[in-house]
Amino acid sequence: MPAFLERSPPSRWHALNPLTKLIFATVTAMVGLIIGGLVGPLILVAVAVVLPASVAGVLGRLVRTSVLVSLPIAISTLLINVFFFPGGQEVLLRLGPVVATREGVGFALEILARILTISGAITLFYLTTRPSELVLDLERRGVSPRVAFVANASVQTVPAMLERASNIVAAQRARGLDTEGSLVRRIRGLLPVVAPVVLGSIVEVEERTLALEARGFTRPGRRALLWFPGDSAGQRAARWLLVSAVPAAALAAAYGLLAWLP
Amino acid sequence: MACSPGFHETCGDTVLSLRGVSYRYAGATDPAIRDVDLTMQDGELLGIVGASEAGKSTLCLVAAGLAPRTIRGSLSGTVHLDGDDAASLQMHELAARIGICFQRPWTQLSGVCETVFEEVAFGPMNLGAPRDETLARTEEALTALAITDLAPRDPARLSGGQMQLVAICGLLAMGPAHLVLDEPTAQLDPAGTRLVADALAQLAASGASILIAEQKTDLLAALCSRIIVLQAGRVIRDGPTVEVLTDPELPRQGVPETSAGRLRRLATEAGIATELLDQALD
């Protein structure tokens, strides 16, 4: 097999099987939600997000991306809960009719911690796994090649569609489409932009379908893949362990075993 | 007859046979092609010319079995590939026997392959070939079109002409008995057209059977031994290239003259002897 097809992962974390990384991210997010509190999720973030991220060498990017993505939710949550937490007693700050309470701040911080856990876990997965490798792994495990293709193709479609859209806007502006006028005019100007994107995509889908059929896409059954991500007994065991952590955490929370965590 | 690399042995000499074929698209009132009789022999290069909407694309789709199968419509008459009725074959069986290439290079790429090598391997993989066979066929096809140096490149970043070569290569890797090409150079610049034309000439020289529809009569003049003229869905001319392309009726039938032909005609109309011209045109 040609050398350039051998994938060489940049770190040991990257080299893990995509399914392992997917389950790891999902479990981290779910456990973070379940255990609640402030310290629990923060410990989880340190162990299950920061640590693997530094092993993988993506810590910097992860912090930037994760913070950027969660910033809107974080700000709105903070504002709502700090000032409008029901049952808040200890007043910290008074701004006219609006009151910031200590309980509100506490609650807001807990929510923030959960948001951090979830977004950190998802970003870690996204930064260390190529979608095509995940899809290949799934196909190896039995997912139909046609479903796998759709999954892969959907990811690729977005940049192509964006490029089309910008081209279309240019063409319509050249015909006098007003993109700088009043709101009403701009809304009216949406159809000449959206319609070609949709219509053109439909035409393109027809042609793509023909081309795919001409390359044997419709043959039922599996394919012999040129390459797929490796797996190991150790990772299989780890995946089962991880999955079982979710009900375990749920039980622990239900029985109040975690009440000692602030 | 010797087999060209990547091409199957064909049983008998007639690789494609259409008899009394008419095809009407779903929702259309008139058939796009009518009463077409066409046979193609092994190793033959057949060109199709005609005005746009004369039925060239329809003929290509019918010859490749994609109509009426994927394109909804009704077909009358019979289509035989190597003696087998096309209607009796499954779509992927047809895909293995005929490779069809379309006008727009970028819609023919799978869109999921990160290297040209995987793109070319897409076809054989879909057909269920074992890993070693896929690798072998891909390497063969890349060598046949001399694009092995493109193998590690991202297919989405190639020029139009290169993309078309990759598309044709991907078809070759499936080992078809013959190729159908529907205006493969229509969207290409001269450099791309030259790339594709040279590749087709190479394939032709190695004994491939090729059916090619084109507006560029210059290209067909250099490549094909036989030309068919379509007008309003009917075959109005079927004969050797030289005869058909020098027919003075051709422009009226919507077919552009070859560059050389046009020069000769203009010279004759202006009353100039064509000997000098012929010398220079050789």
Add this chain to the structure above:
Amino acid sequence: MALVGQNGSGKSTLVRHLNGLLRPTEGRVWVDGVDAAGRTVAQLARLVGSVFQDPDRQIFAGSVRAEVEFGPRNLGLTGAQLRAAVAEALAAVGLDGQEDANPFDLGDTRRKLLALASVLAMGTPVLIMDEPTTGQDARGMGLVRAVIAAAHAAGKTIIAVSHDMNFVAGDFDRIVVLGAGRVILDGAPEEVFAEEQWPLLASTFLEPPLAARVGARLGLGSTPADAALIRALADRGQQFDGKGAKPPHQPT
């Protein structure tokens, strides 16, 4: 004027500066004596009509009529004037009678003509066409050439980006050759396609038209267009003693 050069030489980038879609990082663009920098794209659209290469990146309406009306309507045309502009444009591209057709029921080549009509109807003094002959059949090609000739006769400025050398050599009086983002040649077809320039043309992957090559081979000087070659042959023929020459007859 024709703008030629390999893919990636900057042709499309250049023409997008002419109606304000792109703004220069250096230098200035003047349209009709006015600096384009002070004008929006919508304002420049009154002066410069631009037909893009792919009609499917422009067509949005459910009928041919609505599609062609879009441009002139944006420029403020209404009522009888609008109807007249649309009718004229459709007739010029041979689509009169198809006003109620759905654009996607037309074939590829006729859709391309529709895109041309919808910019023609805007009546701009400058008309830019990006690859007008690509993918066209003989009839479409004839229509495009007729449109260019008519617009030129009416005093409009035509700028065509093309890679069809026969087309540019025969129908244009000025050819600008781009290579790697720079202008490498600028002049009449006879100058641009003269034999001395062939290596320069080759550097941007362009080949001179057949008439030019034949003319060079026969030592007739620079004959880029068919007509020029025939004239040169006729002149050469005058020098012989009528050997084989027949009296000229009217072309059919």
